[in-house]
Amino acid sequence: MIRNSLGEFEEVVLLTVAVLHEGAYGSAITDELEKQTGRSVSLSAVHAVLHRLEQKAMLSSRLGEATAERGGRRKRLFSVTVLGHRTLQGIRETRNRLWESILPKTLQGLGI
């Protein structure tokens, strides 16, 4: 299976990690996603995707500091790897190409 294909949710999570930059960990990513999309996102789904992305080598992680409100548990902080970055770039270029290929009048009916 080709590993560098991404699902929609995976792509969004990967982008969110990039958005949060230094502070990307499970709970923060979930909150940010909810804020950005307006949909309710389940924490476990995010964790599952993070885990999968890390296995696909698109994310790397390190353990951060422990805080009191976390019950003394450490965060796992994620950052996008070069591969992740390239994959996102690839997706974006594909989209852009597609957008540019659309004839100007085609989408007018939709009121954009």
Added chain:
Amino acid sequence: MKTQPPRWAQRLLEYFCDERLFEEIEGDLQERFQRRLNLLGEQQARRQYIREALGFVRSFAFKRKPKTSSSTHLFSADMIRNYFKLAFRSLFNQKVTSFINIGGLAVGMAFAILIGLWVQYEMSFDSFHPNGDRIALVMKHTLFNGQKKSQEVTPLPLFYELQNNYPEVKRISRMDLGSQHSLSANGNSLVVKDGAFVDPDFLEMFDFPVTAGTAKTALKDPYSIILTRALAKALFGKANPIGKIVKLDNAYDIQVTGIAEALPKNSSIQFDFLVPFEFGVAVSDFLKNNKTNWGNNFLKTVVELKEGSDMQAFSKKIGPLNVQKDKSIKNQTLFLHPLSQWHLRGNYVNWVNTGGKIVYVRLFGIIGIVVLLIACINFMNLSTARSEKRAKEVGVRKAVGSAHNQLVLQFLCESVLTAFIAFLVSLLLIKLIMPQLKDLGFENVHFDLNNFNLLGSVLLICLFTGVLSGSYPAFYLSSFKPVLVLKGKFSPGNRSINVRKVLVVSQFAVSIGLIISTVIVYKQISYARDRPVGYRTDNLISIDASKDLTKNFVPLKQDLLNSGFIEAVSKASQPMTRIYNRWSDFSWTGKEPGSDIALDALMTEWDFEKAAGLKFMQGRPFSREYKTDSNAVILNEAALKVIGYKDPVGKTMRSGDRVITIVGIVENLILEDPYQPVYPLAILFNPEAVNNIFLRLKPGSDLKKALAEAHAIFKRYNPSMPFEYSFVDQEFDKKFATENQVGKLAAILAGIAIFISCLGLYGLASFTAEQRTKEMGIRKVLGASFANLFQILSKEFIVLILISCLISIPIAWYFMNDWLRKYYYRTEISWWIFAASGLGALCITLLTVSFQSIKAALVNPVKSLRSE
């Protein structure tokens, strides 16, 4: 107190969640819980926590098996190959040690396997009869002359009584086994030793392979005979023998109705032919006359009980049968002796079954295992002794990441490999040794490599040996601390040295014990051999008498004497090595009324004393000059003692109603068991009762010529029968067969044990000598003499051997004393046996050790001290 999320949800998460993910997940959950606690209140926060926690019940978060790459490989193909590679290398590196290990183990295994096979063979006796567990021999306990005896023979009417009146009996047969007969047919005639007279039931009780003819009907007609295949071939050649006529004992024509295939060797019952017992009844007046006589015991009776009958209960039930049937019989109890006990548990002492051959089977089984253990001990000792050398190896291995388990496996691999090579060598040894053991009870033991069960169990023994001998070194060596070992501060502790010493002591204790036992067995045999026999066994030939020989005895005797080779000829009612008659109808003045005392009765005529070489203490032999000698009797010492006459010659006693006069007293004759007291014997004058003819050769005459001459003369008077003879001294020697066998086997095993022990000791000595090379060099430089050094190197081992002596002597004494007790006529266990055995062991040890000691003591100190 701070509000906490629900414990159970946390626990659940902890239970299923992989620990590497647990921390971050639980942290996130906590963080969100705390935030919601402030925003939504406790209840909501808890509910949300539970929901989110349960959300993690999905595959990515589950606990995983630890990845194999993160721990050590124990059993991967590479590692196993590596274990064996290392094992081979260490075998090749240490050639002497490997040789000692493999050699010792191979010898130990070879004998353990051989003894195992022998034990298996002995245990398999009589086990091939499907109904075997319901078959038993009727025996009887008697009290006679104040002695409690158990006999196999029973009276004839017992057969009819059990057959007709006891519903528990399913089948029953009389057995008259092992009688000598002549058979002739088709122009061939021969004498067979194992003729058997049985009832038709016999063939259905026992599972002997009768082909050609059916087991059910082959013995129905009294005038029928079943031949063994070999006998049929000897008589009829290739022709079909069924239906043909055979002449038995040159008198009776009987018809062949069946052929028995070769009998299994592991059968207690062996026969050359089977004839219905009813045939015997038809032709023998003796049997006809004894049909209702409960007092004459001469017959074996064997029964098969109905399914579900209790053998013990039945044994009790028939107990008093003889006494009930004949009021004059006293102190007799019948009992059943089960088939399964015939071969191994045939001895009764004081009416109690005391085992029999099973004692030897057990004994040698144990010794076999012990010999194998001794070989294992060698391996352990040498491995631990070399531990100092290998300590560094272990240290390095551990330092580069070898796990304890891997080292254990590696060392076990080494020992299993050694054991396996030893096993292959032992197979070779077995092939070589097997033929040498033929006369030691191994003639019917076979080692068949196609027998997978056997091969499997033998391989199992091999594996077991390897693991057993490798376990101690494996755990000991692999437990070294790498830091200590590599720093060079390691010294194999006292513990391992002590263990080694204990093992050496136990090895030698066993070996010395075996040597002592062997010496005692041989001493007992030679003691019994040196016992005065009472007649001269040398130059005495015994010939079984036939009808023709008895009829022509007078001219036969004359011709034999005229031949010039023969000194004396006589005839008797029995051979010199067995008792045929034991009569209880003797009486004399002063005999206590009602006392049950029987005397052996030997019937003979003139010149018996010359032929047998009797030694007279008082009186004279039978003489032609005295007409009254037809009613004369000669007693042996034991009989005189029983009768108690002061001045016996000329006095009279009675045999039944017949008055007989004592004419002489002879020294005790050993006719039966040379280990038992001699039974009272009466030698009666009766020229009619003839079973054997005795010839005494002139001393110094050419044996071959004498036999050829005798053969010609016998042929003249007995043309229909082949000339069969036996030497009395050889027959007499057969009485020592069991003891000889035991003695030889014990000697071999003792030799093996001491050999293997010495092999190990040699290895140990060479090791210590090597270890102490520098010390010896320094001592030499400082002025120690050769003798000093020799003493220093040997002392340690001498002490060990002395301790072994101290341990083994009382144990050997105890067991051999017990063994000797079963012999009435037995040798003393004198102190010199122990002294000699100990000294012998010490000498062997010194010889073994001294080679190494001398070598070490002779080394030039310059050489041993030069290098560091």
